[in-house]
Structure formats: C-alpha cells, structure tokens
Amino acid sequence: MNTNLKISNIIKIYPGCIANDNVSLEFESGKIYALLGENGAGKSTLVKILSGVIIPDQGKIFLNKNILKLNSPLDAKKNDIGMVFQHFNLFETLSVFENLIIDSDETKENLREKIELIMKKYNFLINLDVPVLNLSAGQKQKVEIIRCLIRNPKVLIMDEPTSVLTEQETSELFLSLKKFSEEGILIIYITHKLKEVIRLCDEVAVMRKGKLVSVSEIKNENIESLANKMVGQNLKTIKKKKAKTSTDQLIKITNLNFISEDPFETNLNNINFSVNRGECLGIAGISGNGQSELFQILSGEIISNKNSIEFNKNYIGDLNPQERREYLMAFSPEDRLEQAAIPQMKIFENVALNNFKSSNFFKNGLINENKIKEHAKKIISDFNVNTDNIELKSQFLSGGNLQKLIIGRELITSPDLLICFNPTWGLDVGAINYIHETLIKINEQDKSIILISTDTDELLKLSDKISVIHKGKLSKIMNAEEVTSEKLGVLMGGGEID
Numbered sequence: 001m002n003t004n005l006k007i008s009n010i011i012k013i014y015p016g017c018i019a020n021d022n023v024s025l026e027f028e029s030g031k032i033y034a035l036l037g038e039n040g041a042g043k044s045t046l047v048k049i050l051s052g053v054i055i056p057d058q059g060k061i062f063l064n065k066n067i068l069k070l071n072s073p074l075d076a077k078k079n080d081i082g083m084v085f086q087h088f089n090l091f092e093t094l095s096v097f098e099n100l101i102i103d104s105d106e107t108k109e110n111l112r113e114k115i116e117l118i119m120k121k122y123n124f125l126i127n128l129d130v131p132v133l134n135l136s137a138g139q140k141q142k143v144e145i146i147r148c149l150i151r152n153p154k155v156l157i158m159d160e161p162t163s164v165l166t167e168q169e170t171s172e173l174f175l176s177l178k179k180f181s182e183e184g185i186l187i188i189y190i191t192h193k194l195k196e197v198i199r200l201c202d203e204v205a206v207m208r209k210g211k212l213v214s215v216s217e218i219k220n221e222n223i224e225s226l227a228n229k230m231v232g233q234n235l236k237t238i239k240k241k242k243a244k245t246s247t248d249q250l251i252k253i254t255n256l257n258f259i260s261e262d263p264f265e266t267n268l269n270n271i272n273f274s275v276n277r278g279e280c281l282g283i284a285g286i287s288g289n290g291q292s293e294l295f296q297i298l299s300g301e302i303i304s305n306k307n308s309i310e311f312n313k314n315y316i317g318d319l320n321p322q323e324r325r326e327y328l329m330a331f332s333p334e335d336r337l338e339q340a341a342i343p344q345m346k347i348f349e350n351v352a353l354n355n356f357k358s359s360n361f362f363k364n365g366l367i368n369e370n371k372i373k374e375h376a377k378k379i380i381s382d383f384n385v386n387t388d389n390i391e392l393k394s395q396f397l398s399g400g401n402l403q404k405l406i407i408g409r410e411l412i413t414s415p416d417l418l419i420c421f422n423p424t425w426g427l428d429v430g431a432i433n434y435i436h437e438t439l440i441k442i443n444e445q446d447k448s449i450i451l452i453s454t455d456t457d458e459l460l461k462l463s464d465k466i467s468v469i470h471k472g473k474l475s476k477i478m479n480a481e482e483v484t485s486e487k488l489g490v491l492m493g494g495g496e497i498d
Contacts, residue, residue: 003029003064003154003186005050010059012045019045020056021210029154029186032177034197034218036190037207038230038428039398043190046207047157050188051083052076063154082148083157088140090132092264096143097128104150111150118149122176133264137286138169145176156180157188162196163425166286167456167489174200192428194223195457208232231430238433240440240462246276250417250448252310258293258302258472266290268297268472275417275465280439280449282463282480284456284488290472291452292334295421298450299331300324312416325354330410332420336399340406343395347387347405348376350394354409375412383408384434400431407438418442421452436462456485456492470494 005027012020020042027033037043048054050061052070061068063079070076076083090099097112104111112128119126124142132140141161148156158177162170177200181187189201197204198218206214206229214229227235256271268290275281285291296302298309300321309317316324321331333339341350352361352372361372376390383404387397394402403423410418423439424432439462442449453459459466459480466483468475468491475491490496 006062008060010056012056018210023212029184031202032181032187034189034201034204041207042210043207080154082153084144092133095129155186159190166492167485194226227429238437246278248277250277251275256308266472271474275448278446279464282459282466283452285469286492290469298419328416330415330418334421341394348373348390351376379408400427417448419450456488
C-alpha cells in the first residue's frame with residue numbers, strides 16, 4: 001500500500017520567534033526525502049510536530065487523506081509514525097531485549113520472535129541478551145530502528161543518524177534505509193551532511209527562518225547549491241593550504257596511560273604523539289573509544305603524570321586547566337552547553353569563565369565588569385556572533401553562535417595551541433563553514449591545533465596529520481594527504497590497513 005503524508009499550512013509560534021511559518025509539504029512512499037535547514041530554520045520543530053512532541057498552533061496533517069490528531073508521541077506511534085532521534089534513548093545497563101520490551105504490549109515470546117524475524121530480514125547482527133553498553137554506535141542505532149520496525153511504521157523519521165557512525169556503518173544504514181523505502185516505508189531524513197543527502201535521498205526540502213524555501217529533486221542539486229539555499233547566499237569555498245614544514249615541536253605526549261574505576265569510561269593505553277608549530281593533528285574515532293578521556297587529560301580536567309605532557313619545553317601533566325591556560329593553551333570541549341558554557345549565565349559572564357592573569361577581569365578581589373564587557377563585545381565583533389546584546393543569557397544563542405562565542409573566547413587570548421573536541425557537532429552548514437575557516441586561520445598564524453572529531457570529512461579537510469583512537473589505543477600518525485575516509489573507517493572499526 002502506498003503511503004501519502006501531507007503537511008498543510010503548519011504554523012508554530014514561540015515568543016519572539018515564528019518557528020514554522022505556514023509550511024506545506026507532501027511526501028509519498030517509495031522515496032527518501034531530505035529535510036535541510038540551518039539551526040533555527042524550523043525543521044526540528046516540524047518533525048517534532050510530526051512525532052507528536054509539539055502541537056502546532058495552526059495547520060493540519062494528513063496520512064493517506066485522513067486527518068491526524070497528534071497530541072503526544074503515543075499518538076504518533078498509534079498512527080504508524082516512528083522517529084529515531086539523534087541521541088539514543090536506551091538504558092545502557094539493560095540488555096537489548098529489555099530495552100525493546102519496555103514500551104511493548106506483546107508477550108516476551110512473541111516479541112522476541114518478531115525481533116528475530118526483523119533482524120534476519122535486514123541482516124542486523126545483534127545479540128539480544130548483551131547489555132547495550134557493550135554495543136557499537138551502529139548497533140545501538142539498529143536497536144532504535146528495530147524499536148520502530150516492531151510497530152510496522154508507515155513513516156520513519158531519521159534525525160542526524162550518522163553523527164557517531166563510521167563510514168562502513170553509514171553505508172550499512174543507507175542500504176537498510178533504501179530497503180525500507182523499497183518496501184513502502186516513507187522516510188524523512190534530517191542531516192547537516194550534504195554529501196549524504198546527494199548519496200541517499202530522492203528529493204530535498206530546504207527551510208530557512210521558519211519558511212519552506214525550496215523543494216527539488218536531488219538529481220538537479222549538488223552540495224554547493226544546497227548549501228547556498230540553506231544560508232540564502234553563496235558560501236565561499238574554504239580550502240586548507242599545505243602546512244609549512246616546521247620542526248619546532250610544541251607539544252609532546254609520552255607514554256600516557258589512564259586507568260579509570262568508572263566502568264563507563266575508557267582506559268587509555270600508552271598514548272604517544274607530538275604536534276609541531278603550525279600543524280593540525282586530527283584524531284578520529286567512533287564515540288566512546290577514549291576521545292573524551294584524552295581531551296580531559298590534555299585539558300587538565302584529569303591530572304596525569306607530570307612528565308607525560310611536555311608543552312613548550314615545560315612538563316605540565318600535573319597542572320589544572322587554569323594553570324595550562326597561563327602557558328597559552330586553549331580548550332573547546334564537546335558539550336558546549338554543559339562543559340564550555342553555563343546557559344543560565346549572560347554572554348559577558350560566560351566570557352569571564354576563561355580568565356587569564358593578563359585579562360584584568362579581577363582586581364584586588366573585585367570583578368572588573370567593564371573590562372569583561374569590553375572583552376565580550378570584541379569577541380562578538382571579531383568572531384561574527386549574531387547578537388549585539390552581551391546581557392543576553394547564553395541559552396538563547398543558537399548552537400552555531402554559542403560555538404563561535406566559545407571558540408572566540410579561547411582564541412581572543414592568542415594561544416599557541418587549541419585543543420577542540422567535535423567543534424562543529426550539530427551545527428548547520430553556515431556555522432560549520434565559519435568554524436572551519438577560523439581553524440584554518442589559526443594554523444596559518446603558526447599556531448597549532450589538536451582536533452578530536454567523529455566527523456571524518458572534517459578531519460580530512462582540516463588536518464595535516466591524522467591518527468585514529470580505538471578502545472583507548474592510538475594508531476600510527478599518518479599524513480592526511482595519504483588517508484581516505486574509507487581507510488579511517490577501517491581503523492575506527494578496529495581493523496588494520498596496509
């Protein structure tokens with residue numbers, strides 16, 4: 001049976017913001033549809049309306065010409081609409097089967113039989129009785145997909161599904177999605193990775209500032225045309241120049257080990273690498289393989305052996321983050337809302353969190369608020385943060401603007417080394433372009449970068465040298481020019497390359 005989903009004149013208004021401005025779209029089964037837009041464009045609001053999380057102020061939704069009343073996620077499930085969210089909604093310490101039975105009305109025997117038939121049909125190789133924490137990111141995602149397939153959905157919405165997947169896992173996912181589509185499931189695919197849209201989808205809808213601005217067939221588009229439609233202007237192409245050859249070693253990591261008592265953390269085993277001035281070292285890996293622990297050790301959140309980290313000819317392994325900043329190191333952590341900024345604090349107050357002795361933010365035990373505000377205004381101006389109100393709470397900045405503020409706060413002090421972890425995660429194409437341009441400029445100023453990222457395209461674009469972390473071990477350092485995303489995918493999955 002063919003499935004037709006129609007969205008008619010959807011309006012959703014928040015104070016000071018029209019999230020969806022009279023949006024109308026129509027989808028047919030047999031095709032995979034991409035929904036694109038910058039952060040704040042309205043696409044997340046639209047799919048949350050489709051999944052029953054948000055109720056629109058006006059407009060109607062039709063499924064096979066029947067009007068749907070979606071007042072909750074349960075209503076969406078009852079109407080055969082499934083959604084796989086960007087962040088997995090799984091209980092790590094429960095088994096796969098225990099996670100799947102939580103919201104099922106079927107008996108254990110019937111459900112297990114149904115799940116095994118689904119896995120056999122789509123070649124999902126998962127042990128139902130192991131704890132979820134033992135699964136790879138790709139396997140966890142398959143568990144989420146199985147949860148939707150159990151209900152025989154007519155519509156499947158995928159939100160940023162490849163953000164933590166290897167190249168091989170992404171290819172496997174695409175094969176599955178194409179098979180679902182061939183079998184009549186209508187698929188709506190949300191991503192910031194335009195290369196994936198070209199590779200996977202049949203049609204693409206682009207939103208900007210709450211409005212639908214374009215609907216087209218993929219065969220008539222390319223990455224550049226889609227990016228330009230998303231931002232409403234022509235984006236300039238950014239290309240990293242070949243790094244200057246430098247033998248001036250800035251940072252050296254020697255025999256770094258980390259053993260944690262926390263079963264959810266990853267131990268690090270004999271990490272060794274160095275970075276010269278003007279270089280960008282990229283560290284690839286699937287999420288959960290030790291990147292977070294490595295970042296925390298490099299930034300001083302976790303103290304290591306003093307001699308394990310040598311920076312500018314000083315041994316700093318036993319120094320905390322503030323002490324390392326005084327040596328001209330800077331840090332941009334993965335979670336901007338929890339680690340890098342305090343959402344409830346104002347912009348200028350968040351700027352003060354990065355306090356150097358030379359900043360003069362504090363004098364004789366008193367806060368020099370004027371100095372901090374002056375510093376905040378300079379960051380907003382120099383790093384293109386889209387606001388002129390330094391009194392605004394940081395929680396009201398978009399992800400891209402908050403990331404610009406954080407990167408700007410770190411770079412305004414002109415550090416010798418920036419260590420960043422997934423700096424463009426969850427950002428739209430315009431913000432990604434700006435951050436990439438900024439990082440390239442850092443290298444051109446003879447400053448160094450350690451870029452820890454799960455985005456292989458980002459690493460290949462920005463890095464001079466690349467390594468892969470897998471289960472707490474670092475691969476050999478490779479010249480970026482000699483590496484492909486396929487090779488990185490093999491190493492990220494624990495394989496070996498010639």
